[in-house]
Amino acid sequence: MALEEFRADAMRCTRCTYCRWIPFDLIKSDRFAKGCPSMEAGKFHAYSAGGRLVTALSLMDGRSTVTEKTKDSVFKCTLCGQCDVSCKMCRYDMEPLAAMRELRFDLVENGHTLPQLEPVLESLRTEFNMLGKPADERGDWAKTLKVKDLTKEKAEVVFHAGCRYSFDGDLGPVARLSVKILQEAGVDVGIFGEAEHCCGGRAYGMGYRGDLDNSARHNLRAWKAAGVKTVVTPCSDCFHTFKRLYTAEAGSDIEVIHMVQFVDRLVKEGKLKFTKEVPMTVTYHDPCHLGRQGEDYVPWSGTEKKIFGQAVAYDPPKPRYTGAFGVYEPPRDVLKAIPGLKLVEMERNREAAWCCGAGGGAREAYPEFSAATANERIEEAATTGADAIVSACPWCEQNFGDAVEAGAGALKVFDVMALVGMALGIEEEA
Amino acid sequence: MESSRDISRDAYRAIEDIVGADNITDDPAILDSYAFQWLAELVRPERSHYMPRPWAVVMPLTTEEVVAVTKVCNKYHVKVKPISTGWYHWAAPLKDDEPTVQFDLRRMNRILEIDEKNMYAVVESGVICAQLQAEVMKRGLNINIIGAGCSTSIVASASAYFGGGPSSYFLGSNSDNLLGQEWVTPAGEIVRTGSLSSGCGWFCGEGPGPSARAITRGTLGTRGGLGVFTKCAVKLGPWEGPPVLQPTGKPPAYRLPIPDNFRVYTVGTPSFEALAEIYYEIYDNAIGYIFHRQFNLAGADLAAALWLTYLDPNGTMNDVEARSKDPEVQKISEEARVSFQIILQGRSKEDIELQDRILDEIIRRTGCYKVERFCEADFAEFTNMYLQRMGHKHCNFVWVGGYMGSWMQAGTPDFVKGYVKTAIDGFERDQKSGLLVQCGGDAMMGCGSTLGGGGFFALEQFVSYDPNDNASVDACIKHMEDAITDCKANGIPLGKEYLYLQIGWTDERIWDDLSKMPQQFVLNFQRKIKEAFDPNGLGDRNYPWLPEGWGQQKTIAAGSAAVAGVGKP
Ligand SMILES: Cc1cc2nc3c(=O)[nH]c(=O)nc-3n(C[C@H](O)[C@H](O)[C@H](O)COP(=O)(O)OP(=O)(O)OC[C@H]3O[C@@H](n4cnc5c(N)ncnc54)[C@H](O)[C@@H]3O)c2cc1C
Ligand code: SF4
Ligand code: SF4
Numbered sequence: 001m002a003l004e005e006f007r008a009d010a011m012r013c014t015r016c017t018y019c020r021w022i023p024f025d026l027i028k029s030d031r032f033a034k035g036c037p038s039m040e041a042g043k044f045h046a047y048s049a050g051g052r053l054v055t056a057l058s059l060m061d062g063r064s065t066v067t068e069k070t071k072d073s074v075f076k077c078t079l080c081g082q083c084d085v086s087c088k089m090c091r092y093d094m095e096p097l098a099a100m101r102e103l104r105f106d107l108v109e110n111g112h113t114l115p116q117l118e119p120v121l122e123s124l125r126t127e128f129n130m131l132g133k134p135a136d137e138r139g140d141w142a143k144t145l146k147v148k149d150l151t152k153e154k155a156e157v158v159f160h161a162g163c164r165y166s167f168d169g170d171l172g173p174v175a176r177l178s179v180k181i182l183q184e185a186g187v188d189v190g191i192f193g194e195a196e197h198c199c200g201g202r203a204y205g206m207g208y209r210g211d212l213d214n215s216a217r218h219n220l221r222a223w224k225a226a227g228v229k230t231v232v233t234p235c236s237d238c239f240h241t242f243k244r245l246y247t248a249e250a251g252s253d254i255e256v257i258h259m260v261q262f263v264d265r266l267v268k269e270g271k272l273k274f275t276k277e278v279p280m281t282v283t284y285h286d287p288c289h290l291g292r293q294g295e296d297y298v299p300w301s302g303t304e305k306k307i308f309g310q311a312v313a314y315d316p317p318k319p320r321y322t323g324a325f326g327v328y329e330p331p332r333d334v335l336k337a338i339p340g341l342k343l344v345e346m347e348r349n350r351e352a353a354w355c356c357g358a359g360g361g362a363r364e365a366y367p368e369f370s371a372a373t374a375n376e377r378i379e380e381a382a383t384t385g386a387d388a389i390v391s392a393c394p395w396c397e398q399n400f401g402d403a404v405e406a407g408a409g410a411l412k413v414f415d416v417m418a419l420v421g422m423a424l425g426i427e428e429e430a
Numbered sequence: 431m432e433s434s435r436d437i438s439r440d441a442y443r444a445i446e447d448i449v450g451a452d453n454i455t456d457d458p459a460i461l462d463s464y465a466f467q468w469l470a471e472l473v474r475p476e477r478s479h480y481m482p483r484p485w486a487v488v489m490p491l492t493t494e495e496v497v498a499v500t501k502v503c504n505k506y507h508v509k510v511k512p513i514s515t516g517w518y519h520w521a522a523p524l525k526d527d528e529p530t531v532q533f534d535l536r537r538m539n540r541i542l543e544i545d546e547k548n549m550y551a552v553v554e555s556g557v558i559c560a561q562l563q564a565e566v567m568k569r570g571l572n573i574n575i576i577g578a579g580c581s582t583s584i585v586a587s588a589s590a591y592f593g594g595g596p597s598s599y600f601l602g603s604n605s606d607n608l609l610g611q612e613w614v615t616p617a618g619e620i621v622r623t624g625s626l627s628s629g630c631g632w633f634c635g636e637g638p639g640p641s642a643r644a645i646t647r648g649t650l651g652t653r654g655g656l657g658v659f660t661k662c663a664v665k666l667g668p669w670e671g672p673p674v675l676q677p678t679g680k681p682p683a684y685r686l687p688i689p690d691n692f693r694v695y696t697v698g699t700p701s702f703e704a705l706a707e708i709y710y711e712i713y714d715n716a717i718g719y720i721f722h723r724q725f726n727l728a729g730a731d732l733a734a735a736l737w738l739t740y741l742d743p744n745g746t747m748n749d750v751e752a753r754s755k756d757p758e759v760q761k762i763s764e765e766a767r768v769s770f771q772i773i774l775q776g777r778s779k780e781d782i783e784l785q786d787r788i789l790d791e792i793i794r795r796t797g798c799y800k801v802e803r804f805c806e807a808d809f810a811e812f813t814n815m816y817l818q819r820m821g822h823k824h825c826n827f828v829w830v831g832g833y834m835g836s837w838m839q840a841g842t843p844d845f846v847k848g849y850v851k852t853a854i855d856g857f858e859r860d861q862k863s864g865l866l867v868q869c870g871g872d873a874m875m876g877c878g879s880t881l882g883g884g885g886f887f888a889l890e891q892f893v894s895y896d897p898n899d900n901a902s903v904d905a906c907i908k909h910m911e912d913a914i915t916d917c918k919a920n921g922i923p924l925g926k927e928y929l930y931l932q933i934g935w936t937d938e939r940i941w942d943d944l945s946k947m948p949q950q951f952v953l954n955f956q957r958k959i960k961e962a963f964d965p966n967g968l969g970d971r972n973y974p975w976l977p978e979g980w981g982q983q984k985t986i987a988a989g990s991a992a993v994a995g996v997g998k999p
Binding site: 007008011012013014015016017018021023024025026027028029030033043044045046050051054055057058059063064065066067069070073085087088089090091092093094306307308309310311312313314317318319320322323324325351 | 452453455457458459460462463464466467468479480487489515516517534536537541557558560561562564565579580581674675677680681682684686732743744745746747748749750751754815819820821822823824825827828829830831832833861863864865866867868869894895896897898899902
């Protein structure tokens with residue numbers, strides 16, 4: 001796609017500002033009505049999805065050129081997709097999120113990059129992870145596990161830990177627990193260990209489409225060689241990348257399952273029983289990439305056609321991604337199945353969830369913006385009376401953890417799988 | 431007057447000192463996000479989607495900052511133009527050659543007070559209807575949300591522009607509901623109106639003395655042409671529903687469960703005569719909380735196909751096309767052709783049952799009927815959600831992103847039914863080109879009232895065109911011109927399309943037209959007001975006036991000195 005292909009979206013944007021808010025029907029208070037972290041940071045209309053469509057149009061038409069301020073307005077956004085949900089409440093002919101991504105690609109391809117992102121991209125290109133860690137430490141988390149090594153063996157299922165679970169010592173137990181659960185369920189599972197590469201999704205969000213292509217090529221080739229049919233991951237960023245971006249950009253048809261979906265299935269089939277009480281009140285934070293951006297992806301290629309004279313339809317019909325069918329219930333059902341645990345909801349939940357602030361390169365490029373976005377969520381979580389905020393994505397957890405550490409509140413931060421471990425009583429041994 | 435380069439250097443710095451560097455910008459791409467406006471392509475040269483670019487956008491946080499920036503603007507002769515959420519093209523500057531500071535008021539976003547006992551709320555300009563509604567409902571109160579929907583600023587509709595909506599029938603129009611207000615005049619002075627001017631709080635919009643509200647408001651408001659309204663109080667009405675709306679279902683058509691003390695119906699009528707008749711009956715019997723002709727905005731031919739598709743979270747426009755050919759759906763279209771939505775709110779079981787019985791009797795007597803499919807639970811709950819929160823108004827643009835509202839002449843139901851045929855015939859004729867969305871000649875939507883208490887309403891023709899297709903844009907412009915010709919030919923006062931087209935005209939053309947209008951003394955009086963409150967001409971012609979020497983010279987004897995004192999603290 002080229003930016004020009006989004007011209008119609010820009011021309012048809014009505015500047016309605018719906019993209020700044022959660023869907024209006026879901027607003028329950030003045031305090032938690034807003035939906036767009038970028039607007040909260042940048043304030044001017046250009047920091048909303050609608051504003052970026054105008055920026056794209058203005059640049060395409062030569063009405064303006066890229067300045068530092070323009071770059072700031074384009075990149076200071078977590079690509080959380082809330083705007084996309086709200087816009088599509090009433091529109092069938094708009095793709096604001098895709099357009100904003102394309103605007104980033106365009107800027108990057110024309111050399112308008114952010115220096116802050118260079119170290120991470122360098123790490124991706126040389127060490128195949130987004131954390132600046134040596135590639136040969138990537139498999140350390142699994143050293144105590146007995147699991148197939150897919151560089152040498154074959155398996156139906158690959159467990160893809162992702163950058164954070166691989167390198168963050170605190171998250172290692174969650175990754176190990178996940179593998180054990182898969183094994184105990186009789187799944188033919190393996191890992192790539194130190195040969196695992198980053199999914200590339202975060203680089204894509206930062207505007208580097210080529211880096212996603214490289215990661216996708218590597219991972220898909222490795223999976224194919226190992227006979228893999230399904231990838232299971234506890235990381236929502238990886239989940240989204242494999243499920244949607246690899247399908248869209250690299251033609252992948254591999255099955256993609258998030259670990260919470262797998263656990264949910266086992267619990268519902270009675271194959272996994274929680275035996276230990278976890279006496280805690282928790283609130284669940286929907287990761288953007290598992291929730292509203294986690295819908296099944298159906299490849300489409302076609303053209304716009306006019307019906308009723310001027311209304312816009314597509315030939316063939318184009319699937320719509322509105323956030324309606326994200327992965328919302330599996331993590332909640334898993335939590336509800338844990339004895340002693342009480343789940344309470346934040347005002348902005350499911351397709352209306354406020355972002356954690358870690359996505360779209362925000363954490364790396366704009367730490368203050370990223371932290372403010374996380375703080376906002378922690379404040380919202382605190383109003384529920386919960387003891388802890390729980391998520392199913394290590395990037396959310398890290399941003400929340402950092403926010404709490406910096407004084408945003410007294411909440412604990414957990415991964416759903418960590419609570420699963422407690423409920424199974426195998427937390428320590430994992 | 432300084433050159434614009436001088437303005438840029440000195441005025442920018444002076445304003446930056448007031449609001450801080452983060453709250454002012456003159457970055458061209460960011461300015462374009464303000465210049466880009468809905469409907470611009472209908473009135474701007476070469477069908478440009480941009481209104482004139484502001485010279486700078488400024489985001490004040492306080493009234494004091496608005497005052498200080500306005501004073502700088504007076505010093506450097508830079509115009510001022512406020513924008514709240516910016517869903518109306520005339521919130522942008524109107525002329526290319528006039529440096530204008532655009533005040534973006536979204537940082538002034540506090541709900542300052544909700545006075546439950548006296549039933550009013552005080553808000554700043556950045557507060558949108560949805561935010562205030564969510565808070566007042568917790569106290570058993572409600573606000574009127576304008577037909578543009580809950581995304582819009584309360585202050586904008588209460589203080590600066592029209593103000594009618596589906597609930598105005600019961601809750602009043604926001605122009606009626608306006609109580610005390612705080613106004614920063616283009617001269618940079620703070621004017622407080624009504625009880626506020628006497629230090630007595632916000633509870634009353636009038637007095638002492640002549641009506642300051644009449645100066646700041648009128649029917650259509652100043653539309654940003656006469657300074658900035660920073661705060662205002664609006665009257666609240668009773669809400670007997672849940673304290674927090676708890677919708678169910680998936681997007682886009684969330685459903686709002688209907689409590690036992692509410693009823694939600696779509697009522698079909700055999701003709702527009704019958705529509706007027708049933709309106710009078712409902713109004714005479716004083717029942718109903720929300721009264722609106724909503725779903726026909728999609729065009730009577732296609733409304734059923736569109737909204738039934740909208741209920742399906744997987745639905746696409748292709749499905750609308752398929753549904754429109756389904757004989758069952760076509761039957762519903764016919765049933766709902768001349769229909770409206772009504773929501774009853776009861777204060778008790780007895781009350782709601784009585785209202786329900788009265789409505790049934792009125793329906794029976796007028797030969798109307800309930801549109802069965804639209805009264806089924808899924809559709810009724812969606813209707814309830816739509817009309818209580820008004821969060822789906824972007825559906826005005828659902829077909830292709832371009833919508834222009836024509837007609838909309840307000841009056842009694844008998845007056846409105848008088849222009850319906852002309853509006854339908856003209857629209858049907860203009861759709862034949864295929865350059866407008868062909869949804870049937872009746873795409874007329876309208877609030878049950880544009881005045882509190884009802885009895886007075888209007889129907890607006892929803893003309894959908896593709897803003898990405900110049901031929902379609904041209905067809906819309908032609909339709910606007912045709913509507914004006916149709917009005918003139920049939921002795922009907924001009925509608926909204928006329929107001930829109932004026933935006934593209936020169937001052938002289940507007941004044942020439944205004945000179946031929948009745949009641950020119952109003953425009954001469956407004957000139958006096960402008961001279962008093964805007965001595966340096968910082969406001970634009972959105973606040974209309976006639977210059978001396980134009981039109982009839984008979985003015986009412988209100989000198990600028992008399993006007994200038996009104997409402998000042
Ligand atoms: C699809 C659609 C449907 C509409 N239907 C209705 C309707 O049914 N009823 C109705 O009343 N209106 C309707 N409108 C008009 C419009 O929504 C109103 O003008 C509304 O008040 C806009 O709110 P806003 O916050 O977007 O205002 P803006 O677009 O920001 O401003 C609207 C006007 O008010 C001025 N203004 C805004 N804030 C201030 C302020 N603080 N001080 C001084 N001037 C100010 C602006 O300069 C501009 O001229 C409709 C508009 C659209 C686009
Ligand atoms: S992107 Fe969509 S929601 Fe945002 S202003 Fe444009 S049309 Fe409205
Ligand atoms: S993706 Fe998120 S942060 Fe970016 S514009 Fe949309 S809502 Fe705002």
